[in-house]
Amino acid sequence: MKIESRKILHTDILIIGGGTAGCYAALTIREKSDYSVIIAEKANIKRSGCLAAGVNAINAYIVKGRKPEDYVDYAKKDADGIVREDLLMTMSEGLNRVTAKMESLGLVILKDENGEYVARGNRNIKINGENMKPLLAAAVEKLKDVTVINRINITDYIVEDNTIKGAYGFSIDDGTAYEIRAKKVLCATGGAAGLYRPNNPGFSRHKMWYPPFNTGAGYAMGIKSGAEMTTFEMRFIALRCKDTIAPTGTIAQGVGAKQINSKGEVYETKYGLTTSERVYGTVMENLQGRGPCYLRTEGISPQQDESLRKAYLNMAPSQTLKWVEAGKNPSRQNVEIEGTEPYIVGGHTASGYWVDTNRQTTINGLYAAGDVAGGCPQKYVTGAMVEGEIAALDMIKKLDEEDGNKNIKATDENDRKAFDEKVNEYNSFLAGKTQQFTTEAIEEAMQKVMDNYAGGISTHYQFNEKQLELADEKIRQLIRLVDGLHADDMHDLMFVYELKERLTVCLSVIAHLGARKETRWHSFAENLDHPDKSDEWMKYVNSKYIDGKLQIIYRDLVGREAHYEHNDR
Helix, strand or coil: CCCCCEEEEEEEEEEECCCHHHHHHHHHHHHHCCCCEEEEECCCHHHCCCCCCCEEEECCCCCCCCCHHHHHHHHHHHCCCCCCHHHHHHHHCCHHHHHHHHHHCCCEECECCCCCECECCCCCEEEEECCHHHHHHHHHHCCCCEEEEECEEEEEEEEECCEEEEEEEEECCCCCEEEEEEEEEEECCCCECCCCCCCCCHHHCCCCCCCCCCECHHHHHHHHCCCCEECCCCCECCEEECCCCCECHHHHHHCCCCEECCCCCECHHHHCCCHHHHHHHHHHHHHCCCCCEEECCCCCCHHHHHHHHHHHHHHCHHHHHHHHHHCCCCCCCCEEEEECCCEECCCCCCCEECCCCCCECCCECEEECHHHECCCCCCHHHHHHHHHHHHHHHHHHHHHHCCCCCCCCCCCHHHHHHHHHHHHHHHHHHCCCCCCCCHHHHHHHHHHHHHHHCCCHHHCCEECHHHHHHHHHHHHHHHHHHCCCCCCCHHHHHHHHHHHHHHHHHHHHHHHHHHCCCCCCCCCCEECCCCCCCHHHCEEEEEEEECCEEEEEEEECCCCCEEEECCCC
């Protein structure tokens, strides 16, 4: 097979990723301006992104009696201070606004007898959200001058003089190569899953907490293009129901279940109640022989039983099926819990692009929103929408201020040559040839390296500097094998590029883990050579490729001044 067909498209704004942030950005752009939009989505916007299966609660909301500053304080405390307060505040201020917008689009939000939203804790409200993504997609599909290209895999930015000009990609369905030229670009591709060996092996390996098709594509494109990235060392490890990888928050917050060990002792208060401490406590209880660990549900009421079964049937049916198959409701059997493999995701932690308050990256005209944007943890679904809105409004403002024809030009010889080179790269993998390794084999090797040497499940999320050195060396060896891969069709070609993306992100994660010489977040970044927290490390650890080499950049929390450290890896 070979790519024969090509398309060159022009638009005012290109949105890469048709998930929560991307769709909401498109809505904002068309409601506030006449600028044209192309959404490039690897799957189909009707069921793509983290909202594919829906959710049963909005986890970021300013409930009655609270204010945005409270949410900022909560997120700052959970991340132990390493956050961008400007990003958190602008996000928090929009949470209720985008929630009201979703309700106007048809989202069912549960209300009490007084017509008030039903709160779940201090920051959550209950919803019937299984159709949340179809509602967003339907609203986008009604928009004029918005072109949705489903099943297109974007692989590279087009950047000239540190200014975004568009992106390259290919259709997974018909094998057409695309060059999409745009005045502004929003990256909304989500975070990175599949870097580490997961809990479940073999054919169940994609049964994980985060969408397995989120491969760090946006991160990788930014890294290769010289964008500054931040806080990749603050990995996210979710505490989940064992085997099913179903959410635990519905149980912990919905029925007030405590974390207990095999002796029935509540251990969560011993280690702390931040997100990372809850995982760390579970790890330590198991290591010290007091596992397995559970959420204590034995003794809850029949009504609570039924509520949990229904909630999980909508959101994680495998958990409800597990209760049914065992013949035991949660009131008769505590729910065993465990940590997942680590992920890089800016919606829960602070990993991602280094952006300004308007979500513009360090590449002119390139914006980031949602899980791919760094510095603003605990944003969840509504926070991703707010960031899409913020980025959209600033793109509109900038376009209004600029010459309407900026970035638009006739394709010249250099452009044609660059497109030719990209198509030749695609075709090099599609050419008939023998190969020593498969994409799947290299991916499994990558996951094993990260698991063994960069703080995965098998090492209880711990690592030391020597292990990181070995991880870096072995990942680079795997990268050299990728050029020898073969793709039978466009679907296989997508897998090749997903592997390339993951390997690129792995190198940055390893560098960041080694660059922070402390343990600020137990389990999330458990550095055995530096096991304690230090006030000297109240700073951002950023990175950027300069002259072909990754450089670590330390930025102060106040003023965010940069201090560069060369990294010869």
